[in-house]
Amino acid sequence: MEITIQETVFFILAAVIVGCSILAVTTRRILRAATYLLFVLFATAGIYFQLNYSFLGAVQLTVYAGGITVLYVFSILLTSTDNRHIEKIKRSKVFAGLIAALAGAAICIFITVTHSFGSYHLTGGELPVDAIGKALMGTGKYQYLLPFELISVLLLACIVGGILIARKR
Numbered sequence: 001m002e003i004t005i006q007e008t009v010f011f012i013l014a015a016v017i018v019g020c021s022i023l024a025v026t027t028r029r030i031l032r033a034a035t036y037l038l039f040v041l042f043a044t045a046g047i048y049f050q051l052n053y054s055f056l057g058a059v060q061l062t063v064y065a066g067g068i069t070v071l072y073v074f075s076i077l078l079t080s081t082d083n084r085h086i087e088k089i090k091r092s093k094v095f096a097g098l099i100a101a102l103a104g105a106a107i108c109i110f111i112t113v114t115h116s117f118g119s120y121h122l123t124g125g126e127l128p129v130d131a132i133g134k135a136l137m138g139t140g141k142y143q144y145l146l147p148f149e150l151i152s153v154l155l156l157a158c159i160v161g162g163i164l165i166a167r168k169r
Contacts, residue, residue: 041065
């Protein structure tokens with residue numbers, strides 16, 4: 001069995017995603033967690049580019065790796081408090097989290113082993129960007145202008161709330 005360059009790149013990106021995901025949830029420093037999240041989002045964009053989903057990869061880089069990570073770092077720095085009041089996690093919670101993680105891994109492995117994944121190929125190639133734009137910014141059925149605007153208002157409210165919390169100190 002011969003491993004191609006694409007498979008090698010995929011395995012490297014998958015290892016980066018798994019490793020940085022574990023580091024993001026196990027680190028005690030929140031800025032490091034945001035940095036590890038950034039690496040996960042970059043590697044996810046790399047997988048999108050490898051699948052020839054260039055528009056989705058570009059959106060992943062600009063919106064998530066760029067915008068959302070900057071928003072996280074901004075929120076962390078704006079609302080960070082004194083680190084002397086950090087409580088240790090109880091052993092029972094660590095044990096429950098470990099059992100939940102093992103159960104989730106067992107379910108994922110079971111589904112992966114029992115499901116027969118067929119090879120799915122798109123016949124038309126990548127969807128044109130203008131069709132995606134019309135679907136995102138349209139007001140008709142199955143178009144997403146209202147959810148897009150609601151999310152932007154929610155993000156604005158979060159930023160204003162963070163500023164108000166920081167000003168009270």
